[in-house]
Amino acid sequence: MMKISKIRLRQEPYKSFIVHNEKDPFTPWHHHPEYELVLIVQGQGRRMVGDHVSRFTKNDLVFLGPYLPHQWACDPEEGDSDNGPQDEAFVIQFTYDFMGNEFFEIPEHISLKRFLLESTRGIEISGKDKSKIISILNSMFDMNDNHRLYALFSIFEVMGSLSEYNFLASPGSINNLPTKDNDPMQLALQYILQNFQNKIRIQDLLELTNMSYASFYPSFKKAYLMPFKDYLLKVRVGYACKLLTDGSMHISEIAYDSGFENLSNFNRQFKKIKDITPSQFQKLYKKH
Structure with a gap:
């Protein structure tokens, strides 16, 4: 039996959301109250989201709703060599009210709010929208806090009009x-x-x-x-x-x-x- 742990990333003081660079070994089977966007920068292995099991490779991009159990389990041969590539992921986390209680409730965010509700099953993003989000994510590490916030808004803009994606966990x-x-x-x-x-x-x-x-x-x-x-x-x-x-x-x-x-x-x-x-x-x- 897999025990689900509640594991949360540390949020820095005076910051409204989390930007995290995760290295192998990735976090074990767990859940948390935040929404989470995960980009695999390097590595491959088995991805488990709810009851869904599949393979992941570099540039795997998934969005998870709150309290949805998940784990990215890297293949043993990946990252074992001192000179070889190390498994790496780029993670963004935020709560529903990180911009206040009304942010996602305004009429202009109706499509984005629906996407957030659908993420309770986990969403694998693909196609051109995936490329757009990855491009934004890859530039965020070199940004200051103010620019990171507006970059996240740009990601929200893409999420609100996604056309190519797959649900992961069964209803x-x-x-x-x-x-x-x-x-x-x-x-x-x-x-x-x-x-x-x-x-x-x-x-x-x-x-x-x-x-x-x-x-x-x-x-x-x-x-x-x-x-x-x-x-x-x-x-x-x-x-x-x-x-x-x-x-x-x-x-x-x-x-x-x-x-x-x-x-x-x-x-x-x-x-x-x-x-x-x-x-x-x-x-x-x-x-x-």
């Missing part, structure tokens, strides 16, 4: 997901997260949202970037990943407790989402 791995009262898609999401262990009938969601079958499906896909059935599957797999990392239940028990009707279907759908079997996933986490 089922998120606790205390923020919701807006009376929003049909948020009501549907809340219902799914509360009932995914049982059979969910589409009719229940239509009654809850007061929507027709024809309007619900495209609205859900627009809001959550995937069809309803795919989202439900990811929620169930995400929850199963949490149980697998705990290690206290048999895989067949985990399958039924996560909403799957039988073990064979669970194994098939899990591999479809994670590209590895449940037993392989469990062994992968035990290594760290």
